[in-house]
Amino acid sequence: MELANTLIDWLRPDWFLNLVVFSDNYYRDRYLAGLVTKIQLSVLSIFFSLIVGIIGAAVQGAPSRTLRVLVGAFVAFFRNTPPLVQLYFFFFAIGTVLRITGENGLPQPLVSNFGWAVIALSLFAGALNTEIFRAGIEAVPRSTVEAAEALGYTRLQIYREIVLPLAIRISLPALGTNLVNLVKTTTLAYAIAVPELLYVSAQIWSEDLNVREMMNVLLVSYVGLVAVLVWVLHRWEKALRIPGYGE
Amino acid sequence: MSMIRQDAKAPGHLAVLHPMRLHASALPLAERMFNLWTFTALILALAAFLIAPAFAQDATPDDRSIVAILLEWTPTLAGGFAFNVLISILSMAIGTVLGVILGVLQVSPISPIRSIAWLITQFFRNSPWLVLLFYCILLIPFQIEIGDTTIPFPGWIKATIGLSLPVMAYMSEYMRGAILSIPTGQWESAESLGFSRRQIMVNVILPQTVKRVLPSWMNLYAVLTMATPLVSIIGISDVMTLTRAALSAEGRVDLLIPMYLYILCWFFIYCYPISAATRRFERRFAVNT
Numbered sequence: 395m396e397l398a399n400t401l402i403d404w405l406r407p408d409w410f411l412n413l414v415v416f417s418d419n420y421y422r423d424r425y426l427a428g429l430v431t432k433i434q435l436s437v438l439s440i441f442f443s444l445i446v447g448i449i450g451a452a453v454q455g456a457p458s459r460t461l462r463v464l465v466g467a468f469v470a471f472f473r474n475t476p477p478l479v480q481l482y483f484f485f486f487a488i489g490t491v492l493r494i495t496g497e498n499g500l501p502q503p504l505v506s507n508f509g510w511a512v513i514a515l516s517l518f519a520g521a522l523n524t525e526i527f528r529a530g531i532e533a534v535p536r537s538t539v540e541a542a543e544a545l546g547y548t549r550l551q552i553y554r555e556i557v558l559p560l561a562i563r564i565s566l567p568a569l570g571t572n573l574v575n576l577v578k579t580t581t582l583a584y585a586i587a588v589p590e591l592l593y594v595s596a597q598i599w600s601e602d603l604n605v606r607e608m609m610n611v612l613l614v615s616y617v618g619l620v621a622v623l624v625w626v627l628h629r630w631e632k633a634l635r636i637p638g639y640g641e
Numbered sequence: 642m643s644m645i646r647q648d649a650k651a652p653g654h655l656a657v658l659h660p661m662r663l664h665a666s667a668l669p670l671a672e673r674m675f676n677l678w679t680f681t682a683l684i685l686a687l688a689a690f691l692i693a694p695a696f697a698q699d700a701t702p703d704d705r706s707i708v709a710i711l712l713e714w715t716p717t718l719a720g721g722f723a724f725n726v727l728i729s730i731l732s733m734a735i736g737t738v739l740g741v742i743l744g745v746l747q748v749s750p751i752s753p754i755r756s757i758a759w760l761i762t763q764f765f766r767n768s769p770w771l772v773l774l775f776y777c778i779l780l781i782p783f784q785i786e787i788g789d790t791t792i793p794f795p796g797w798i799k800a801t802i803g804l805s806l807p808v809m810a811y812m813s814e815y816m817r818g819a820i821l822s823i824p825t826g827q828w829e830s831a832e833s834l835g836f837s838r839r840q841i842m843v844n845v846i847l848p849q850t851v852k853r854v855l856p857s858w859m860n861l862y863a864v865l866t867m868a869t870p871l872v873s874i875i876g877i878s879d880v881m882t883l884t885r886a887a888l889s890a891e892g893r894v895d896l897l898i899p900m901y902l903y904i905l906c907w908f909f910i911y912c913y914p915i916s917a918a919t920r921r922f923e924r925r926f927a928v929n930t
Contacts, residue, residue, distance in 0.1 A: 471737055474912040475905045476867040478874070479881065483901035486885075578769040592772060605779050612778070613768055614873050620767045 421598050428594030429615065435511060435590055436577045436619075442516035443576060447523025451561075452553055454528050465524065468541060472521035478582050480518055485510040485586045511583040519576040526572060530565030533555055551630050570627040577623055578616070687882035707899050714887045721880035723909055725869040728801050730878070731924075733862050740812020745842060747817040758813070765810035770803075770868050775801030778875045800872040808865055815857045819850035856923040863915045867908060880904065 416422060453465045472480065485507060492504045505513070534557050562569075577598045584592045591612060599608040705713075746758035765773070777799045784793045823846055831841040873881035884904050888896060 470913065471905075471909060474863070474916055475865075477902065478870045478910065479905055482881070482885075483898075483905060486888075487759050487897040487901040490894060545726045551682045574767070578767075581769040581771040582871075584771065592769075592775070596775075609772075609776055609780065611774055616772055617764065624767075 416482030418554055420560070420631045421602070424594050425591075426600065428589055428591045431508075431588065432580065432590040433554075433578050433589065435508065435515075435583060436623075438512045439515040439519060439576055439580060440573055442524050443519035443573075446516055446520025447527050448558070451527035451531055454524065455531060455553075457533060459497075469524050470531070471520045472486055472518055473525070477518045477579055478585060481511065481514040481586060484514045491593070501555060507586045508583075508588050510590050511586060515576060515580060515582075518579070519572060520531070522571065522572050524574075527561055527567045529568070532562035535558045552580045563636055566627070566631045566634065572622055573627065577620060581616075584627070589619070661813040693835050707896060710891060710893075710896060710901060710902055715885065718880055718904070718907070721878070721883040722911075724797075724873075725866070725879050726911070728797065728804065728872065729862070729866040729869050730803040730810055731801045733865055735801070736808025737812055737858070737864075739805070739809040739880060741816055741847075743813035745808060745815025745847075747813060747835055748820050750838075761812040762810045762817075765806050768807075770807055771874065773872055774800060774803040774875055776873055777806070789910060791908050796875075796877050797872070800875065800877050804868060804872075806867060810852075811861050812858070815861075816850060820846055823849050830874050831846060833924065852926055854924065859915055859919045859922070861918070864911045864914075866912055880907070 450465050450469065453461050456462060489505060489507075489510055494502060494504050512587075538556060539552060539559070542552045547556065552641055580590065582593050583590050583598070587593065595612045597607045599605045645888065719788050743762060746754055747762065749755050749758070778796065781794055781799045782801065783795075784791050786792075827845055828841060831845045868878060870881040873879050873885075881904070884900060888900055909929070
């Protein structure tokens, strides 16, 4: 009976009609600020992780063996260690050591916690993107590259104008999965006190003691954000489709 | 001279057909000076320059070497790491069982069941692990009373449940894919042999999906293991909590980087063989599926 009451209490819809986070100005502003930080963090991490991925994949195709081994080690290490520990490593270990003397004579961190979150997440997702792009590049037909060579393209030109556009299209589905994962992983920034969605929600529920309500709002916001990203990626995939490939 | 004569003798060994070789001496001085190695050395020097003052000002009377300190803390950290592994194994077990059931429901012939299973899968697959953990930690009661028996729910069990939810959703999606990839002929021939739908699923289809799901399942386990340090955020004492406690107990700035790298290496040593094995399985099974 107790259990049934709890269950009914859970499902009772009155919290839905009276959300503090939408009725109270103070909480609403904070929540929206958290949402903006979250979106900034996601967009910057996605952007830099793509750059890391493109450079990493380009280097893995380079003739230099040393470079290839270095990038391989980078990918293996970042893929097989927990992102949270990576974030701690950057923020608490490197961030503590990397200090400059500020104007008032006290040591100040060189990079803010938001900056470290972007760096750590970009490297983590960039390592996965490197793998994904490399697979895409390997899937580009060899004869296409040879044709471009015969037309007198340089290595860089071939990479930029022939291989990359094709490889990106081939690797889009895997890339989409990884980017969705990245947006989900940005929650980790909570651990180093970046005021993103989860962080402001935790603050709001510890002040207002409305844990259940905030939790639900939070989950819905996240699912909404991910849905927007999935929709954008789907549109992108459709727009970039090469006639004759796939389907 | 003899080289040229040999080249001339062997057909197809004309010098012009060989790839062009750059000799070190032929490179201009600028390129010999400003290559990758010089660049790396410069970066390292810059990093050392930036980091060195921090080491200098925090030189403590404590003269134990960093390796000695790491070794001293190893048993404590190993205990924490074992706890992480325990959580990952339990969550994987719970998540796999629930995920297989949910995956089978996703291909159920009854449309409402199919939709609900799909909705649950998508919901847990698209919400962040950390948010689900918070959900479970804060909203599951610390004990449940059924009749006279009281079932306690300590924090780490709630965390295990929280981690098993996304595992369940991913597993459900893998199972759906695997079941749909079994040729329809298998269903039809089993039906013609008089098997019921339940029997077909349990005796014919599910055994065949094992091989297809195995690589994804192993990868999922590695991802789950890498997610276990998240429980330290919600206040459960694991390897990460112990690491930070050790660091604050030692209070040495020069220990920060080695200590975190040490923990990263622990996870790497545990997870890398799993992902390497996954790749090998993928390659082997890709041939005859």
